[in-house]
Amino acid sequence: MSMVISSGLPAPCSLLMATLMLLIVQAQSFTRHYNFNVQMANVTRLCATKSIVTVNGEYPGPALVAREGDRVVVRVTNHVAHNMTLHWHGVRQLRNGWADGTAYVTQCPIQTGQSYVYNFTVTGQRGTLWWHAHISWLRATVHGAIVILPKHGVPYPFAAPHMEVPVILGEWWRADTEAVITRALHTGGPSDVSDAYTINGLPGPLYNDCCAKDTFKLKVEPGKTYMLRLINAALNDELFFSIANHTLTVVEVDAVYVKPFTVKTLIILPPMCSSPPSRCIQRPTSTCRPLST
Numbered sequence: 491m492s493m494v495i496s497s498g499l500p501a502p503c504s505l506l507m508a509t510l511m512l513l514i515v516q517a518q519s520f521t522r523h524y525n526f527n528v529q530m531a532n533v534t535r536l537c538a539t540k541s542i543v544t545v546n547g548e549y550p551g552p553a554l555v556a557r558e559g560d561r562v563v564v565r566v567t568n569h570v571a572h573n574m575t576l577h578w579h580g581v582r583q584l585r586n587g588w589a590d591g592t593a594y595v596t597q598c599p600i601q602t603g604q605s606y607v608y609n610f611t612v613t614g615q616r617g618t619l620w621w622h623a624h625i626s627w628l629r630a631t632v633h634g635a636i637v638i639l640p641k642h643g644v645p646y647p648f649a650a651p652h653m654e655v656p657v658i659l660g661e662w663w664r665a666d667t668e669a670v671i672t673r674a675l676h677t678g679g680p681s682d683v684s685d686a687y688t689i690n691g692l693p694g695p696l697y698n699d700c701c702a703k704d705t706f707k708l709k710v711e712p713g714k715t716y717m718l719r720l721i722n723a724a725l726n727d728e729l730f731f732s733i734a735n736h737t738l739t740v741v742e743v744d745a746v747y748v749k750p751f752t753v754k755t756l757i758i759l760p761p762m763c764s765s766p767p768s769r770c771i772q773r774p775t776s777t778c779r780p781l782s783t
């Protein structure tokens with residue numbers, strides 16, 4: 491704007507150019523529409539198939555991708571027997587409080603057969619967050635990544651990675667997770683622990699033979715940088731993350747860039763979603779660079 495004013499143009503021209511520039515900036519923000527159908531799906535893990543609550547039949551659920559400044563409109567339709575809300579973990583709901591998705595706090599749950607449209611603008615944030623069910627224990631299987639890219643034309647404040655990959659750490663129960671939390675609430679004791687930890691919904695080869703094919707694999711090339719968008723979607727557990735013979739450079743935490751620092755291991759805390767969103771403990775995003783460079 492100051493460039494226009496200092497250009498020496500007559501005032502009406504300056505005003506016109508300023509208006510055009512404003513329109514151009516506004517045009518770079520988009521409205522992103524998503525349809526999230528909450529539905530049951532049969533998923534096989536640890537050699538057994540069970541029916542779980544999902545979004546669009548996916549476990550983990552679909553990634554929600556937007557740029558800073560974009561409006562996000564998510565139509566959620568509930569096709570399962572459970573009441574449902576979805577929470578956009580860590581997204582600052584500035585003047586969008588009704589879109590926060592906390593059941594019985596900012597909204598009544600979406601009942602079976604009903605829809606609700608979440609409508610919010612991503613303001614002043616860029617990085618990795620996540621979305622999850624915010625009622626009972628349904629977030630065990632109803633969750634996914636939120637990827638907030640910088641504004642169009644704005645680079646990362648670090649070397650651009652060769653590839654970006656969401657890495658969602660989670661848990662898998664053989665039992666119905668709603669039965670697990672119901673029993674814990676009845677007894678007042680701790681809940682049963684999960685049967686497996688997962689990476690992007692897959693338990694990996696450490697549990698039993700039939701899990702070998704259910705392993706998350708990322709093919710990498712030596713010397714290239716990969717940005718792992720790390721999310722802890724476990725119910726209650728702090729999780730440690732490390733890659734053998736590699737280091738991790740943390741470049742962003744909670745959708746805020748940080749001065750990059752290098753570690754061998756990260757601890758990622760579980761969600762504390764009974765707190766207001768601004769107090770939720772969130773996940774770091776990291777880049778890792780193979781040591782073979």
Ligand SMILES: [Cu+2]
Pocket residue numbers: 577578579580622761762763770
């Ligand atoms: Cu949360």
